[in-house]
Amino acid sequence: MKPNQKLRDEIFQIIKNQLEANDPPETKITYNKLISLGYNEFETNQLIGQCVAVEIFDVLKNKKPFNKSRYIKNLNQLPKEPFD
DSSP states (O other): OOHHHHHHHHHHHHHHHHHHHTOSHHHHHHHHHHHHTTOOHHHHHHHHHHHHHHHHHHHHHHOOOOOHHHHHHHHHHTTSOOOO
16 A cells, blocks of 8 residues: 555545544535535545645644644635645
């Protein structure tokens, strides 16, 4: 398995966990919105995964805690890519 595929699988697992726990509920709301807009499951996970990746990057690079409000803001703006 290539490193990028492994990272993608881990991010998709985070999304799956959020959906199953309904925590935060905005993940499920966004997931359902994207599916209703015509995105398939893989594309939906990729879009949500961008928001997860923003948070992972910030935690690791800047040693900041998870920013839940920014994460939710980025989810709410999908399918527009997160820039924040």
